[in-house]
Amino acid sequence: MKRAHWLFGDQLGPHFLRPGPDGPDRNAPVVMVESRAVFRRRRFHRAKAHLMLSAMRHRAAELGDRVRYVQADTYRQGLHMAVGDKPVTVHHPTSRAALGLVRALDSVTVLPARGFLVAHDDFTAWVGARDGGRLLQEAFYRWVRRRHELLMDGEEPAGGRWNHDHDNREPPPGQARTLGAPPPYRPREDAIDAEVRDDLDRWERDGDVRFVGRDGPRMFPATRREARAALRRFVAHRLAGFGPHEDAMLAGDPVMSHSLLSSSLNLGLLDPAECVEGAEAAWRAGEAPLNSVEGFVRQVAGWREYVWQLYWHLGPDHARSNELGHRRPLPDWFLDLDADAVTARCLATVLAQVRAHGWTHHIPRLMVLGNIALQQGWHPAAVTDWFHRCFVDGYAWVMQPNVIGMSQYADGGRMVTKPYVSGGAYINRMSDFCGPCAYRPARRTGAGACPYTAGYWAFLHRHRARLEHNPRMAQAVHGLDRLGDLGDLLREEDGRRGPP
Template structure:
């Protein structure tokens, strides 16, 4: 039996438009409940808190809010707006009469429609947390959806001069009892198998024109339903009226919007794709955008999955002999290491962290990049990755860091503009995600608070870890001339521009010495300055 269309469900529960409302005022869809005392307060779930682990009791009453002002305030990727609204509306339908679903212009207007005390798990952004502090009768509880609490992180960070992710990750493994031997040591004798997970991608099969792809089963793909259709129709109408503006292309929904869908996707990854994940997790193939990645980051950041449960399920695959340790450890490190670390860095370093600009990078993002105009780009790697963002609002972590971020770093683009671009253009992009990922890791704008050196690399890295360069008009071995690879030339121009700022970094001693061996350095710098604003 197919569920009832959501639009009819909303109409049946919608309150009338307030008298004197202006045309275009969003209708507030909120059922009126008689005043009563709840043993458990109604839980306000934000759009990144949609899993069952954000409730204290399976039957706890819930408030869900769909705010139009959020979409109007920023230029989101079209598919991101679709995913978030679809997830909210699917959660409302799942909960039925247990949920009060309010569609309003702002969160404050929605709160005014609800005449009872509320509780909320601490939201993931400072703005949302400050909003809750201004609203009446909202109890803010500790955050959920992460493997470590903010209190856990602060206890670990106390007294440390360097907050290394690897140290935090090992502490989390011990605290959670993940991938440990009975004596408390790491399974297999090593904490980290990153050195085993840096293999280049497979090459094109000989004697065929078929492009190289990994020999792994397909990911789980969702099927759209009437809620997705209604969301798409709403987005079309709002865009046509000028209320909102999007970047990127519409497309079929490729990621989960319910806990049940996310569980299917997780199960498929663990049983069919996790064994192949580790060795080539840093590799790129132009004809295989999924590789062996889990594709679960959008689901995780919607709050549909509990990261600790996912980590324990991955550990079970290793314990049961179904997945190699290097792949399992790499995935667990992403879940309880990197993901949590990024969240805690966002809070630990405070609101000023996002304003860091150690390398004095101030160039504005060019229009072709901001608008995802992949067709304007001739460099094969950048064109393909930018097209992936345009068409799917998702690429995996190495294209983000070593193609998109590396290019921006070399050209001195504003880290704040780049952070916002990643935030609004990616399905899994949130304020807390992109602060440390972009400001710290990708752009080295924090001066080394997070990463020990800039993630800058020339075309040789991309040539080694992908199949892009073979069919590209640029030569990764050339740094000057019409065929000069923009990454190879850009790497040296970046080092020359930032030499004084990076001289005190011991990990940059050898790269900076390389500048002195380039007889044509001035010409390379002038060349890159001349083509800084044009698409490569």
Template structure:
């Protein structure tokens, strides 16, 4: 039985719990009259060398929310959460919704005066996922199975008991390369917010912290590019659904140098800050399809990202346990080079990698294919330590949180869990990047060349990776054909020697 909320208990809002669904009594939130607390902890920004744009967005969103809540909230700026709690409430009772990181979750559970309420901001509860996962027995947990279950239980894109259009997954229709010769998709630009006086204040504070040597950042802090308020997030959702969703599906995996956002929604920051609820996002996309405004493959592709992958990643973060983040099945231990950690595009002559780093440095964002098939693939091929790669993604991306990056990087990008989350490692030779982007044409390397001065680092790296892990992958049904390709490489010895020289 759920305990009735105490109207006198202060309710604490973390910086990623900023939407109305985190203070809604009808959805298990605090009492409608409960006073609210927000704590801006400086120590959070000392733990990692965060992207400057990420720090700006989080602080701007928190301070904007505090301004909206007015006298109902007490906003405390402290060195640590513990100090903030002591200053604001002493040992009085506090409620808080389930935090999104294991560290924060352990912290609030260790405080005797804090009562933890169920998680918000997701479609599936922890108990529901655990029941689904445990019910699969010894089977591996696969996103596709989970996604179909979510579609059924939440009646998303369904026609009775069957998926709309007769197929659950239209990913096959969503892998088209970019239009030949195009510099962009010619779409209305994504929503971009206008900065306020609060942003000026945040920027001044971050400048001062940097000057004082108190906190160190990486990347640029240009004009804020993502919503910091509920109103802005709703405007971004509306613009995406009405003007950009229709072309999202077909070129979902394509990359263009002159159009970094393509048809992507750019809603991940709003979802992960709690400004949007995933239910309203997928329901609006479905409604747009049912009204005839967008094709099914676009609506399904977006629903799969939000109701399938995002939910799956959130729950695996908790279900797999505390040791999952240290998984290293491939025994990769190489350190990340300074040019990569500094987001320096000058550190590499590979155009795809340089351009991607340049964009991440400027914005703290790029869509999922550059993350997975350029940044992540490069790290995997070179055997970089997966925990360090995870930390890099966490701090370098505006939408990066611990729960987001641990499964995405450890499981999918780096295959460090040995296949608990995916059936194969996601890496490729340069031919894939060449097919799905316009980044290879201007590059000094040639995607078809493995050895020599013109050898593509991704092509050479791919075959070197397969050689290093041949024994592991030669029995993987999704990898066996690629592994057997090693036997057809007449220049394999030269390639391996070249890669050893590069490593040295």
């Protein structure tokens, strides 16, 4: 008798049902559980909840009679409603909480993870070969490139360089309000989306669930067909222009040339191999330059894989790391995505983007949102939870390393070599935010002082003893000695209340 196979809501692509020694039984019946408790426990972004439920229900509709789709209070309850105590298989879930649940159920057999390029055992072997050295992302990325023969010419990297970051850090072009890239793929909502929206409305009216943010027309794919169309459009029309300005920000063009594929990858609608192989094929066909293709491959085969592996490798204690001792709670305006309460144009613009769509690209996340949280000393676990809840592509495995390890430097440098903190000068150089802003990026104190610039120097002062011994931060920290207005700056920062 075939065992049923349990699909979690981020395991929605066909590769999660592919049979084999590490897969489910051929043509196994499928179980899917929609748990209301997931939405009761946390205040998710409304667009994120919509996308998750729409994707699950679309997948169930595709599977037809093969699936038993159960709406229940909890996963445990839903699984029992679907199959009772009969044996079930499931691919390794993407969170420790879900893995703990399935391992606690005697009827469930956990199969290896899918949806990633590197298996856990292979990563463990790579770590063992490091001979106690740091697990640097660059070394891991090169290993993945070699192992999967991505952008390689024999034993050497294509074009003779592993890293094209130097070509991919240009500021926004001139006085342009938009990058002028071809628009990304946009899905069309259907009856399932309408049903999801009606359910979310009812849950909110009943007081059962609370959301944050807005649920406009769905911006991201909810089906394999849509995700494949989004990938094809990116590779054919947007990849070529992706690289040079991937770190730039424009107030009127939040999408620029970014792929918008992260939510599809993290729902399991796309397999990372098809993404990076499609990008490489475009380069080899002369349809996209190497720097753009390498930048995209680095995001998918480098950073995404690295973050996935470190989530498990660093263990549960990593989520509680707080090496800088930051304890302040997140303010209400940030929790509520109240962009209208904020004066700083960069922060107001990015918060408004998150409020509208549950998404903004990686540099606003790191250098606007994460930067202000780090400077203000907000508790890193609360910041991690906020990113998890408020971004459509946010999951525990995604946000814990990205926020704890990278954005908030809360693990003291286990993942990155320096804090990602900057003043207004960086934001001014890499965006068009600062021109019309009420604050001046070069001003530290007094009327018009940029909260990012003041916050940067206050952060360095607060953590001077730790950072002055960091080779990448020592020069900046010693710059404190040249600030004649340091005392005024610190007094103003201590007295600062309310949104920037």
